[in-house]
Amino acid sequence: MGRKVGIIGAGAVGATAAYSLSMMGTCKEIILYDIAEGVAKGKAIDIGQSNYYTSCSGTTITDAKTPADVKDCDIVVVTAGVPRKGDMTRADLLMINAKIIKSVTQDIMKYSPNAIIICVSNPLDVMSYIMHKITGWESNRIIGMSGALDGSRMAYQIYKKLGYGAGQTGSLVIGDHGENMIPLPEQVKVGAVPATAVLSKKDIEDIIERTKNGGAEIVKHLGTSGYYAPARAIAFMVEAILNDSHIMVSSSVLLNGEYGYSNVSVGVPVILGQNGIEKIVEISLDRETSAKFKKSVESINDGINILKKNNFFD
């Protein structure tokens, strides 16, 4: 595969993802597009200049003047949309962002017809579903960035509790990228030791709660969503695809019978490689987790049903 990455939406998350990727030198070319005039150009220049201090990074960063300039990309990352502000829930964003995603997706189909799409815009699972429905592409080519971020937030909370094991802690979050997400700290290991051996029941409950509130906590302090962790999670996924790494990370994917559900995009562990999703990994869920997963799927379907009621797919 080539190494050209388009980023649509050069706001906080999109531009920081471009910066993170450019520091790694993984891409040959990154092209930024933003509907707000000057944003993509200004950020492309700034990031391009930062490249001087990145040894061996041959990555070029350019800006697109129109969506048509984001052409022949191998991967397109979509962060376009309106971010969550204050106490706005992800669901509040639904209709505004759905329309943006529809038009962005139609452009990607036209100008980068062979791309793999990483969807970042919220509400994430519903936006990913829209992309599947509009493109009709093989489902492995559209991946929602959810568990990569929520997982890093869970690993952070485990580290905060323990004070050791940074970079050695597993992460697993499934379900929707929203209020009903399902962090599973009891399933992971710290180094080679099961997390349950070093964390109390109360610790685990705290970690679950804090992971679920990970995004909202940042909004509370900053007045806007976080962007370093989302951007790093995007870059991690892009690198896995470009390097054909076959790493496992939870992502929002269209299920076709896996986990007992179909026709819904929801977070489950997947293997990422040059074809996008190489495999959906099915783990067995105990009764309690199955019930949470059902609730999570239902919350995504509620969003999809709002779109259907508004004749969005007609």
Ligand code: APR
């Ligand atoms: N085409 C291209 N860019 C667009 C479009 C569009 N149709 N509509 C909006 N944008 C741009 C905005 O101009 C803005 O620069 O998308 C960018 C979004 O950036 P921010 O407002 O800074 O939001 P950010 O924090 O980056 O979050 C982006 O990721 O995590 C999600 O919920 C978050 O949906 C949001 C997205």
